[in-house]
Amino acid sequence: MFKKIADSINLQQNSSSTILIVLVSFDPDVPESDISNWCALSEMIVEKRKLVGVDLIIALTHSLKGRDATCITKIQPDKISWPTIKEMLISNFCKPMMMQDHFDRIIKFRICNKDSPAEAGLRLWQLIERIPDANLPEHVITSFVVSVLSQCDDKIRRELNSVVVNDKHQLFRILRGISLKRCNDEFVSSEIEPKKIRTSTTFKGSCHFCERVGHRGFECRDEHRFNNKNISVSHKPEQSKTMTSCYICRDTSHIASNCPKRPVKKEDALSGSKQVNLCSKAAHGTLETSGMKLLFIFDSGSECSLIKQSKSDHLEGDRFHDQILLKGIEVNSIISPLQVRCSVCIQGLPLNVTFHVLPDECTNEEVLLGRDILQNELSVEINSNSIHFFKAKLTNFCTKLNNGLQTIDTDLTGSDKEKLISILNKYYKNFINQLPTMQVTTGVKNSTY
Structure with missing residues (x-):
């Protein structure tokens, strides 16, 4: 009996010695991967389990993914150790971040399509905790997460702002409730399909x-129309029916x-269309309006001026809700439902410009000035580095001479000039202001040489 107990103990020791130590997986191509934190966690396992040599290589082979797995082959076999591997991984895949980079990741935080509100809140919480030398208390981080998530989704904003959230436990309890509510809403909406409206075009x-x-x-x-068909059919008695x-x-x-005379619905009618043809390289500048300074590009290929929707909310001026079709932007045409006419100042020149409002995702520039601004007696000079606006100088030409032909400038002088003017005065009333459109016969034959 003691022999069986000893054999079982030896069997357990042999099986425990063959257990494979698995480290946390790491892939440098994942956006949120951090080689420094992975090395710190893996170092605890390596030192606790005393992984060296072949055991260390096997553990790293199962955990490293992608490009970092090939880095182990570049180390000489006699120099394979955890400090050497750690130094090589950090030097190749470490992403040094400055203090402002941590805040940029928080400000630009967005909820992914596959993330639930609770998962998104946990990612945001971890980003805030990674800010070096911050040491923010829990209620401050909670308020920070509530503020950022409220900007990402309206449903989350309504749920979080309806109560006072003071700690992490209460925050994630509310976020998990939003996840369940969203799943229930999707289940109910999938059972009841909305009635499809049949669209008909004239x-x-x-x-x-x-x-x-x-x-x-x-x-x-x-x-x-039945008489135009050459089909022999038997005559049937006509049945009386009501004409529709x-x-x-x-x-x-x-x-x-x-009916072609059917009135068009107001929401289906467009007030007009504008062609927007953008150049590959446009001229840039700055304009002032409503107390703001906005960057703009000037493109003479555009019939109208455009502005982002986020910037149009701060403009002061007249607003028109006309449906304008803008052609030439991206692949499809875009409808601008709002136009704002306001006063702007470009290089010290006051102008009245009508901006067509576009969604932010349709344009990369804050303001696009088209050739419609040139109607304000404005001229523009563009070179490879700058753009210059200036008032156009108008020249008034006389269309009729008040003093006859006495003041015209000719190459003749004296009596020869008087003879020429006397000849021209005979036909003065027959002169026109444009090019002649018919041939005139004087009755004098030219001599041939």
């Missing part, structure tokens, strides 16, 4: 049977849904 062509505008051939209700007519124009060839 046919603006003409029927090839009756040649009337407003319907297609297979929709024609004219009884004479359009209640808008009282025409029997079509119904009201296809």
Whole structure:
């Protein structure tokens, strides 16, 4: 019996010696990977388990992914040790960050599509805790997370601002509740499908049977269209039926849904369209309006001036809610639902400009000035490095000489000039201001040489 106990103990010791030590996986291509924190965690396991030689290589082979797995092969076999591997990994994959980089990651934080509010809040909490030398208390970090998450999603903002959140436990309890509520809403919406609205567009062509505008051939209700078909059919007694007519124009060839005189809905009608053709290299500058300084680019290929929606909220001026179709931006055309007419100052020149408001994701520039600003008696001079605006100088030309032909400048002088003017005065009333469009015969034949 003692022999069986000893054999079982030896078997357990042999099995424990063959247990594979697995480290935390690391991939440098993951956006939030941190080689410094991974080395600190792995160093605790290596020192506790005393991993050296082949055991260390096997553990690292199973944990390192991607580009860092090939770095182990660059170390000489006799120099493989944890300090050497740690120094090489940090030198190749460490991402040095300054203090402002930590704040930039927090300010630019966004919730991913696959993240629940609780998972996004945990990622944000960890980003705040990584700020070096901060040592922020828990209630300060909680308020910081609430402020950033409220800017990312309206549902989260309503839930978090409805109560006073003081600690981490209360914050994540609310965020987990938002996750459950979102799942329940999606389940209910998937069961009840909304009724699909049938969209119909007015046919603006003409029927090839009756040649009337407003319907297609297979929709024609004219009884004479059957006479155009060369099909022999047996005569059947005519059945009396009520003629259907359009209640808008009282025409029997079509119904009201296809009537060309049907009024267009206000939301479907566009006030006009503008062509926006952007150059590959545009001129940049700065303008002042409503107490703000905005960067702009000038492009003469655009018929109108554009502005981002986030910047238009601060403009002071008249607002027009016309549906303007802007062609030439990206692949598809974009509708601008709002126009703002305000006063701007460009290089000391006051101007009145009408801006067409666009969503922020449709343009990279804050303001785009088109050739419509040149209608304000303005000229522009562009070179490779700068752009200069200045007032255009207008020259008034006389269209009619008040003193006849006495003041004209000729190459003749004296009596020869008087003879020329006397000849021109005979035909003075027949002169025109543009190029002649017909041939004039004087009756004098030119002599041939």
